[in-house]
Amino acid sequence: MLAITVKQFSELNITELYELLRLRSEVFVVEQNCVYQDVDDKDKTALHVLGKKEGKIVAYTRIFRPGDYFKEASIGRVVVAATERKFGFGKEIMIASIKAVENQLSYTTIKISAQCYLQKFYKSLGFESVGEEYLEDGIPHIGMIKN
Template sequence: MLDIFTKKFNELTTQQLYELLQLRSEVFVVEQDCVYQDIDGKDKKALHILGYKNEKLVAYTRLFKPGDYFKKSSIGRVVVLKNERQHKYGYDIMEASIVAIKNHYNETEIKISAQVYLKKFYNNLEFKEIGEEYLEDGIPHIAMMRS
């Protein structure tokens, strides 16, 4: 079971910020062997969803209200620590993110830019593909929407 916290950027402790940047780097840069600029200036506008297990950050997303990233509200930087994925924490952190968008932004329409290999995972969360696949930082992605 995850302990899930929702925080604005200015509510994050230095430790939490370090942990979330470390987790994102570990998965998106090192594990996926993708050189890209993770610290993109958008974290200040985002709502951060942190999932802890035994006081260790193992799952994370960041959320945006409509207009801050896409025209619709959005969820991005969805990440679960590799050795914790068998516990299906991706579903826990995504479900908490969907609820947080409803509670904080009063929105139900959510757009994501999903890595193609995770389409079925997002389909299970009621996201549907829109448009064609595209490359983002050298990795196949597809836009998906949830209403």
């Protein structure tokens, strides 16, 4: 079970910011062998969903209001540390993120840009694929929406 908190960028402490950026880099840049600019200035407008186990961030997402990323509210940078994936933390952090969009932003329509191989996972959370596959940073993605 994760200890989950939702924070604005200005509420993150230095350790949390370091840990979430490190986790994103470990997975998206190193593990997925994808060179891209992760620190993109969008973190400043996002809500950050931190999933901690024994005080360390092991799961994370960031949430955007409608118009900040897509015309709908959105969830992105969904990540779980490789050593922690067997515990269901991906589902736990996504459920918390969906609730945060609904409760803190008061929106129920959510759009994501999902890596194609995770479509089944996101469908289990109520998302439906929309549009065609596309490459984002060399990785196949597809748009998905939850109403």
